[in-house]
Amino acid sequence: MLWELVGSSAAVLTMFGFVPQILKIHKTQSVEDVSLWMLIQFCLGMLLWMLYGLHIRDNILIVANAVSFSSLIVAIGFFIKYRKNCRRNCKRTK
Amino acid sequence: MLWELVGSSAAVLTMFGFVPQILKIHKTQSVEDVSLWMLIQFCLGMLLWMLYGLHIRDNILIVANAVSFSSLIVAIGFFIKYRKNCRRNCKRTK
Numbered sequence: 001m002l003w004e005l006v007g008s009s010a011a012v013l014t015m016f017g018f019v020p021q022i023l024k025i026h027k028t029q030s031v032e033d034v035s036l037w038m039l040i041q042f043c044l045g046m047l048l049w050m051l052y053g054l055h056i057r058d059n060i061l062i063v064a065n066a067v068s069f070s071s072l073i074v075a076i077g078f079f080i081k082y083r084k085n086c087r088r089n090c091k092r093t094k
Numbered sequence: 095m096l097w098e099l100v101g102s103s104a105a106v107l108t109m110f111g112f113v114p115q116i117l118k119i120h121k122t123q124s125v126e127d128v129s130l131w132m133l134i135q136f137c138l139g140m141l142l143w144m145l146y147g148l149h150i151r152d153n154i155l156i157v158a159n160a161v162s163f164s165s166l167i168v169a170i171g172f173f174i175k176y177r178k179n180c181r182r183n184c185k186r187t188k
Contacts, residue, residue: 007146013139020131033127037114045107052101058150 011064018042018071025078029085036079043072105158112136112165119172123179130173137166 018039025031046069053061112133119125140163147155 003146003149006142006149010139010142010146013135013142017132017136017139020135021129024127024129024132028127030127033118033122033124035115035118038111038118041107041114042111045104045111048100048104049108052097052104052154055097055100056152060146 007060011060015064015067016071017068018075022071022075022078025075025082029082031079031082031085034079036076036083039072039076039079043069043076046072101154105154109158109161110165111162112169116165116169116172119169119176123176125173125176125179128173130170130177133166133170133173137163137170140166 021034025034046065050062050065050069053059053065115128119128140159144156144159144163147153147159
């Protein structure tokens, strides 16, 4: 019961781990400091974790990574949408 | 053998998933568009996945999440270090 709670909490936290980043991108409409490679690497990684979860028949692994994978697709979509907004046009004080 | 490769690839990709973001922060010295909540949420999530991995005795889960957790500590350190660099001092064209 305790370990189910630990696993479920881990799942919920990482499942929705990119949600704060998605909300921030949506709010600022800027992705200048966000790494696209991070998003792509996680997207592929989560897909493979999901397949591995199917193999070892661990439902928590499967569901958590399926949701993460979906959120990463949204994040990459937002990245592509907003990447032109500030690219090389920002005037920074530093 | 195939599934070990799938699990290991998933582990390597997500283990080093935040490395591109860390390198980008180090290069630009700016974290304005990066969500701190994303980093904190993943940090806690990876810690719990690691504990869950210990429980189900899955070495891939344990090692992958231990490395991710460590990289997140670095990312959060960088975030704190560079968060003042551009905060509310950026002049954006949009």
